[in-house]
Amino acid sequence: MIDKVRPHLSQNEALLFERSSPGKRAYQLPALDVPPVDAAEALGADNVRAEIEGFPEVSEVEAIRHFTRLSTWNYAIDHGMYPLGSCTMKYNPRINELVARIDGLAWAHPYQPEVLAQGSMEVMARLEAALAEITGMDAVTLQPAAGAHGELTGILLIRALLEKRGDPRRKILIPDSAHGTNPATAAIAGYAVENVKSSETGVLDVSALEQIVTGDVAALMVTNPNTLGVFEENIIRAAEILHAKGAMLYMDGANMNALVGVARPGDFGVDVLHLNLHKTFSTPHGGGGPGAGPVAVKKDIEPFLPAPRLKRSGKKWAWDYKRKHSIGRVRAFYGNFGVLVRALAYILAHGGAGLRNATLDAVLNAVYIRKQLEPYFELPYPSPNMHEVVFSDERQAKAGVHTGDIAKRLIDYGFHPYTVSFPLIVHGALMIEPTETEGKRELDQFIAAMISIAKEVETDPQMVKNAPYGTRTSRVDEVSAARKPVLRWKP
Amino acid sequence: MRYLPKSDSERRQMLAACGAESAEELFAHLPEAVRLKRPLDLPAGISEYEIVDYFRARAAENANGYASFLGAGVYRHYRPVLVDTVVSRGEFLTSYTPYQAEISQGTLTAIFEFQTMMCQLTGMDVANASMYDGSTAVPEAAMMAARATGKGRILVAGTVHPEYRQVLRTYAKNQGMPVEEFGYVPEAGTIDLEDLDRKMDDLTAAVIVQSPNFFGIVDQVKAAAEIAHRRGALLIVVFTEAVSLGILEPPAEADIVAGELQSFAISPSYGGPYAGILAAREKLVRQMPGRLVGQTVDTHGERAFCLTLATREQHIRREKATSNICTNQALIALMATVFMTVYGKQGLRELAGQNLAKAHYLAGKLKPRFCGRFFNEFVARVENPEAVNKALLKKKIIGGLPLGRFYPELGDAMLFCATEMSGKAEMDAVAEALA
Numbered sequence: 001m002i003d004k005v006r007p008h009l010s011q012n013e014a015l016l017f018e019r020s021s022p023g024k025r026a027y028q029l030p031a032l033d034v035p036p037v038d039a040a041e042a043l044g045a046d047n048v049r050a051e052i053e054g055f056p057e058v059s060e061v062e063a064i065r066h067f068t069r070l071s072t073w074n075y076a077i078d079h080g081m082y083p084l085g086s087c088t089m090k091y092n093p094r095i096n097e098l099v100a101r102i103d104g105l106a107w108a109h110p111y112q113p114e115v116l117a118q119g120s121m122e123v124m125a126r127l128e129a130a131l132a133e134i135t136g137m138d139a140v141t142l143q144p145a146a147g148a149h150g151e152l153t154g155i156l157l158i159r160a161l162l163e164k165r166g167d168p169r170r171k172i173l174i175p176d177s178a179h180g181t182n183p184a185t186a187a188i189a190g191y192a193v194e195n196v197k198s199s200e201t202g203v204l205d206v207s208a209l210e211q212i213v214t215g216d217v218a219a220l221m222v223t224n225p226n227t228l229g230v231f232e233e234n235i236i237r238a239a240e241i242l243h244a245k246g247a248m249l250y251m252d253g254a255n256m257n258a259l260v261g262v263a264r265p266g267d268f269g270v271d272v273l274h275l276n277l278h279k280t281f282s283t284p285h286g287g288g289g290p291g292a293g294p295v296a297v298k299k300d301i302e303p304f305l306p307a308p309r310l311k312r313s314g315k316k317w318a319w320d321y322k323r324k325h326s327i328g329r330v331r332a333f334y335g336n337f338g339v340l341v342r343a344l345a346y347i348l349a350h351g352g353a354g355l356r357n358a359t360l361d362a363v364l365n366a367v368y369i370r371k372q373l374e375p376y377f378e379l380p381y382p383s384p385n386m387h388e389v390v391f392s393d394e395r396q397a398k399a400g401v402h403t404g405d406i407a408k409r410l411i412d413y414g415f416h417p418y419t420v421s422f423p424l425i426v427h428g429a430l431m432i433e434p435t436e437t438e439g440k441r442e443l444d445q446f447i448a449a450m451i452s453i454a455k456e457v458e459t460d461p462q463m464v465k466n467a468p469y470g471t472r473t474s475r476v477d478e479v480s481a482a483r484k485p486v487l488r489w490k491p
Numbered sequence: 492m493r494y495l496p497k498s499d500s501e502r503r504q505m506l507a508a509c510g511a512e513s514a515e516e517l518f519a520h521l522p523e524a525v526r527l528k529r530p531l532d533l534p535a536g537i538s539e540y541e542i543v544d545y546f547r548a549r550a551a552e553n554a555n556g557y558a559s560f561l562g563a564g565v566y567r568h569y570r571p572v573l574v575d576t577v578v579s580r581g582e583f584l585t586s587y588t589p590y591q592a593e594i595s596q597g598t599l600t601a602i603f604e605f606q607t608m609m610c611q612l613t614g615m616d617v618a619n620a621s622m623y624d625g626s627t628a629v630p631e632a633a634m635m636a637a638r639a640t641g642k643g644r645i646l647v648a649g650t651v652h653p654e655y656r657q658v659l660r661t662y663a664k665n666q667g668m669p670v671e672e673f674g675y676v677p678e679a680g681t682i683d684l685e686d687l688d689r690k691m692d693d694l695t696a697a698v699i700v701q702s703p704n705f706f707g708i709v710d711q712v713k714a715a716a717e718i719a720h721r722r723g724a725l726l727i728v729v730f731t732e733a734v735s736l737g738i739l740e741p742p743a744e745a746d747i748v749a750g751e752l753q754s755f756a757i758s759p760s761y762g763g764p765y766a767g768i769l770a771a772r773e774k775l776v777r778q779m780p781g782r783l784v785g786q787t788v789d790t791h792g793e794r795a796f797c798l799t800l801a802t803r804e805q806h807i808r809r810e811k812a813t814s815n816i817c818t819n820q821a822l823i824a825l826m827a828t829v830f831m832t833v834y835g836k837q838g839l840r841e842l843a844g845q846n847l848a849k850a851h852y853l854a855g856k857l858k859p860r861f862c863g864r865f866f867n868e869f870v871a872r873v874e875n876p877e878a879v880n881k882a883l884l885k886k887k888i889i890g891g892l893p894l895g896r897f898y899p900e901l902g903d904a905m906l907f908c909a910t911e912m913s914g915k916a917e918m919d920a921v922a923e924a925l926a
Contacts, residue, residue, distance in 0.1 A: 002682065005889065013600075013602060015603070015607075016604050016832055017602070017604075017607065020593065020835075023837075024835070025835055025837055025838060026571075026573070026832065026835065026838075027571065027833050027834050027835070027836070027838040027842075027909060029841055029845060030911075032845055032848055033914065033915040034849055034852035034915055034918075035848065035852065036833055036844070037847050037848040037851045038842070039738055039847060039856070040584060040691050041708055041849055042505060042847055043738070043739065043847070043864050044709070045739050045866055046503055046740065047709050047739055047864065048738060048739070048740065049738060049739055049740045049741060050734075051836055051840070052611050052612060052737070052839065052840075053611060054607070054611050055608065055611050055612075055831070055835060055836040055839070056608070056831065056832050056835050056836065057835045057836050057837070058832060058835065063829070063832050063833055064573055064576065064577070066832070067577040067580075067583075067601070067829060067832075068577075068580070069574075070596075070597040070598075070600050070601055071577075071580045071582035071583055071597045072566035072582065073585060073594075073595075073596035073597040073599065073600070074582040074583065074589075074594065074595055074596070074597035075582075075591070075594035076581050076582045076583075076584070076585040076586040076596065077581070077585035077586075078581030078582070078585045079582075082587060084587060087587060090494075091494055091585075092567055092584065092585050093526070093654065095539045095542055095543070095568075097579065097584070098543065099542060099543060099546035100760075101575070102546055102549025102550040103550065103555065104547075104549075104551060104552075104553040104554070104555045105546065105549065105550045105553065105760070105761070106758040106759070106760050107567070107758060107759055107760075108553050108554065108759060108761040109554075109559060109561045109565055109567070109759045109761075110565055110759070110761055110762035111555075111561050111563055111892055112553075112554050112559065112561065113554075113880070113884070113889070116553055116554035116557070116884075116889070117553055117554070117761065118552040118553065119548075119549035119550055119551065119552030119866075120549070120553055120761040121815070122549055122552065123546075123549050127750045130533055130823060133531055133533060134533075135530050136527075144815065145623035145624065145763065145764070145820075146623060146816070146818035147817065147818060148805070148815045148816055148817045148818065149623060149627070149816075150566060151524070151815065152815060156557065156661070159665065164859070179806075179810070179817075180804075180805040180806040180807070180808070180809045180817075181805050181806075181815050181817050183805075183806035183809040183810035184809060184810055184812040184815035185812065185815040186806060186810060187810040187811070187812075187815075188634075188662070188665075188666070188814070190664075190665030190666060190813050193809075193810040194864065198640070205661040231500055231521055232521065233520070233521075233522055235525065236522070236525065237782070244549035252726065254920075260525065261530075261531050261755075262518060262521070262524045262527060263521060263526055263527055264527050264632075265780050267525060267527065268524070268525040270522070276818075280819065282494075282665060284584045284585050284822070285585065285586065285587050285588065285818075286578070286583065286584055286585075286821050286822025286823075286825070287583055287586045287587070287588065287589060287595075287598035287601075287602075287821040287822060287825065288587070288588040288589065288598070288620070288622075288818060288819055288820075288821030288822075289621070289764075289818040289819040289820045289821045289822065290763075290764035290818070290819075290820045290821075290822060290823055291818040292764075292765075297620050306661075309591070327661060328657055328658075328660055328661035329626075329654060329657040329658050329661055329663075330627075330658065330661055331623060331624055331626050331627050331658055331765055332564060332624060332625070332652065332654040332655060332658060332762070333565075333761070333762025333763060334627035334761065334762045334763075335762065335763060336763040336764040337760050337761040337762050337763050337764075338758065338760040338761075338763065338764050339763075339764055341546065345542050345546065347533065348534075348536070348537055348541075348545065349493070349494065349536055349539075349542060350492060350494070350536050350541055351492075351533055351534055351535040351536030351537065352530050352532065352533035352535070353530060353532035353535065353536070354492040354495075354532070354535075354536040354733075355493060355531060355533070356530070356531065357492070357495060358494070358495060359870045361495050361497060361502075361514070362514075362516075363514070363517050363518065364505055364506065364509070364514050365503065365505075367509050367511075367517050367779075368505045368508060368509055371508055371510075372508070372893070373508050374658075383520075384517075384519075384520040386518075391525075397703075407591070408591075408593070408623060411591070411593060411594055414838050416587070416591065416594065417514060417591055420807075435496070436494075436495055436537065437494060437496060438496065439497055440497060440501040440504065440505060445506075445509075445750075451584070453576070456606070459652070464812075466790075468593050468594075469682075471594055473592065473593050473594040473596050473597070473789045473793065473795045474593065474789040474790040474791055474793075475593065475790050476577050476592040476593060476787060476788075476789050476795045476796075476797045477787045477788055477789065477790075478787065478797050478799065481785040481786065481787035481797050481799040482785070482800055482801075482802075484521065485776065485785050485799055485800060486614075486785055486786040486787075487606055487617045487618075487783055487784070487785050487799075488602065488603070488606050488607040488610045488617065489604070489607040
């Protein structure tokens with residue numbers, strides 16, 4: 001039944017510190033071509049450290065084996081599907097890695113003279129323009145380092161605009177289906193958070209919205225399609241309600257993979273939105289980052305964007321630091337340039353039509369999974385879904401098996417789990433996003449695995465609850481880890 | 492399109508299974524008014540060959556084949572081949588955040604090693620799994636100090652990287668954290684302790700200093716700690732040049748260390764991606780932002796690792812979280828981990844020693860502006876920085892950073908950096924141009 005995986009030999013490996021032995025080395029420096037300097041004399045004896053206690057000492061061969069063995073303990077997109085809802089784990093083209101490492105780009109210092117950085121600046125300008133076209137917005141900043149950083153930038157922009165109008169207002173409205181970063185961001189931007197209950201169909205309730213949008217509200221932060229994978233059908237009306245009261249519509253672009261080439265936030269009333277280049281635009285997640293979180297805005301917000309901004313000066317690009325309304329910097333330099341290069345390479349590879357086709361395939365894959373799994377898992381919100389679908393464990397919970405258990409059992413079938421227990425409005429959620437880069441075979445294997453687990457829940461629920469079995473590490477005790485934190489190695 | 496794996500016949504089969512005739516039908520529920528009724532105005536897709544060509548052409552428009560003496564937060568260090576070898580493995584490159592511990596032990600183990608090495612280097616008890624970069628680690632450290640002390644005011648040295656200070660102000664503005672700066676001693680280039688003492692009060696949550704500071708000078712961490720602690724404030728020590736930790740005494744008097752790891756085999760890459768780090772005293776761990784990996788066991792009692800203390804984080808605590816950070820810089824932190832492994836205990840010391848020697852050789856030929864002790868960067872007095880840099884560019888040398896843009900009083904000064912990659916001949920050429 002499990003046709004994707006079989007148990008496999010996996011090697012043990014100690015921590016670097018346990019592998020170390022004095023005198024081993026994996027480096028060789030060139031001979032010094034200037035006179036050596038006595039450290040105590042140059043720095044002051046008090047400022048010179050003793051040896052770094054416990055620091056690794058291994059040979060080159062041991063170093064590469066160490067990290068290679070560790071790597072084999074990971075699941076990755078290169079192994080197979082990663083159905084993590086909201087995370088958009090798509091294939092990461094390797095050409096993007098190559099171009100980001102071209103010397104003239106990789107070795108460019110952020111302070112090298114602008115005349116000697118025109119290539120980098122052109123890459124950024126071209127990406128800004130492409131993202132503006134894709135989102136239907138007027139201007140884009142590439143400075144934010146990740147999605148949550150983009151959110152913060154976006155909310156600070158809204159605050160700056162409202163402050164200029166005379167009143168920054170007090171609170172941000174956030175639907176109960178939102179990502180945790182949304183309320184955390186609002187708090188860091190100095191706003192109070194008011195949660196907005198979703199309607200029975202899992203979307204924004206506009207009549208409720210009309211009641212709660214007061215003169216105190218700075219913005220509504222909305223993810224569209226929302227975290228159920230459902231398009232906010234009343235988004236234009238929501239924007240009108242907000243705008244009529246002088247409030248702004250912020251869109252979390254985490255789910256842009258459902259919209260590229262099909263619908264543009266700028267065309268449905270969004271004032272500010274952030275993108276996750278490490279989701280929609282395929283830059284690798286790398287085990288948790290780096291990402292990039294560009295923010296796209298409408299014209300009236302452009303003056304507040306973080307400085308510096310790219311500007312055309314004759315036939316050259318220049319950095320414009322003199323931006324008196326700017327919210328300031330949100331990070332040093334200009335952004336995660338290496339990530340931007342990869343995202344532009346992805347956009348160039350697809351082209352306009354290709355990007356739209358990717359969206360069509362992403363939605364097709366999610367709808368296909370929904371149709372196949374609907375008989376086996378509860379679908380709490382039956383509205384049409386886009387790039388992801390959210391089931392609940394309601395039926396399996398009757399046998400004592402919960403979404404987290406099903407997720408762990410899925411590992412034995414050769415898949416990374418889906419997103420567990422999110423969004424919060426679905427009790428026991430199974431949130432599945434296949435992305436467009438899965439073929440029919442991988443999808444069918446995933447569907448077969450899910451159906452098989454649903455049957456196992458009926459016949460042997462305890463077996464499912466103790467999964468996984470095929471991994472080198474069995475179920476990990478997260479409770480003890482938090483109770484008595486051991487956060488570093490000690491001899 | 493080569494990134495879409497389905498054949499047309501597979502698409503048709505799948506559509507049929509969905510009861511649809513075309514993919515467009517799957518979008519029928521979208522309101523008419525939101526739909527884009529024209530193709531995106533972007534050129535058609537291009538081949539791999541053309542993509543390489545495009546980026547090679549852009550790279551050619553940048554500096555190529557230049558020697559450089561720029562530092563100022565971003566340093567040219569040799570990148571051992573093993574670094575890209577390891578991070579190019581798909582298992583690291585294309586994996587997600589290691590929430591599913593059973594199939595993420597590779598990433599988790601490497602982060603645990605990273606956290607350990609960060610503690611060993613900085614002298615702190617705990618370190619997180621990375622921040623976006625050094626500049627954003629600073630306001631996160633300041634907010635952490637504000638939570639820990641229940642106070643809000645921040646005193647930051649004018650010798651902290653100017654762009655880091657700008658980022659701090661952006662964050663602090665809406666946090667009820669007034670930020671004030673204190674000065675430096677004009678002769679030494681070190682922090683002005685009297686000015687700090689004068690500006691210190693009981694409402695101050697944190698004092699922020701950088702060492703080596705923006706002028707490359709080893710700063711007075713101990714003295715700053717005394718002043719801060721006397722008034723119940725925390726001391727945050729910032730570093731931008733991580734290689735200095737191979738030879739300099741770690742800032743053990745600090746309560747929080749906020750740093751940038753770009754020096755550890757991360758390409759300058761026109762400003763990012765880099766990796767920031769926050770390390771702190773054990774008692775502050777529950778105030779820390781960002782991800783932490785902890786040791787535990789699996790059901791067989793075998794050692795295992797997992798993300799832990801998540802109740803600090805946004806996905807659990809939402810608006811009450813210690814930070815809104817989610818995605819960090821995991822792969823870049825892995826690069827730094829491989830770098831630290833390759834150089835190891837002896838190598839990092841030797842590397843730092845070479846940097847020290849190179850910078851002192853160059854400084855010996857120029858006119859240092861400050862008398863403070865420095866590591867691999869220093870400020871030189873230069874009559875006309877722009878003219879000097881212009882002359883150097885003709886020799887394919889990018890000179891130092893003219894400081895007037897950040898410090899109006901230093902219009903006659905440039906910040907030079909020399910690393911193990913700075914050749915004697917190039918340094919002699921710089922000296923000649925300044926003579």
